[in-house]
Amino acid sequence: MTQQISEIMSREPMRLEVHASAAEAARTMRDADVGAMLVCEGEKLRGLLTDRDIVVRAIAEGRNPAEVEVGQICSTDVGCLSPQDDVDEAVKVMRERHVRRVPVLEGSNPVGIVSIGDLAIVRDRESALADISAAPGNR
Secondary structure, three states: OEEEEOOOOOOOOOOEEEEOOOHHHHHHHHOOOOEEEEEEOOOOOEEEEEEEHHHHHHHOOOOOOOOOOOOOOOOOOOOOOOOEHHHHHHHHHHHHHHOOOOEEOOOEEEEEEEEEHHHHHHHHOOHHHHHHHHOOOOO
């Protein structure tokens, strides 16, 4: 039996406005114990920001995290899924786009994120990735 994205996605994803600073994003990620956030302009999704984006596109480039806006460093071509999509569609999108996380939209409203870890838990519960993904975060 196939599963829908709505059954495995993380709901109510963390969001930041496009003009928020990378430093604010880093603090928010730390406090929420997440590695990715949606970047929005109002209710419209503009991209996906990961902790790696902050490091590679801001800090490693010598940019001041307090000044650089998340809209400048987020990934904008991430692909999206619907809550009604089959889990196989998430696998396809991740493979085609070489990404580990995909935003989930209901219409144009962001409602979740599905990660490669979510897929591992569903598809291969005995894998190391599934174990790591299901474990509590590092604090």
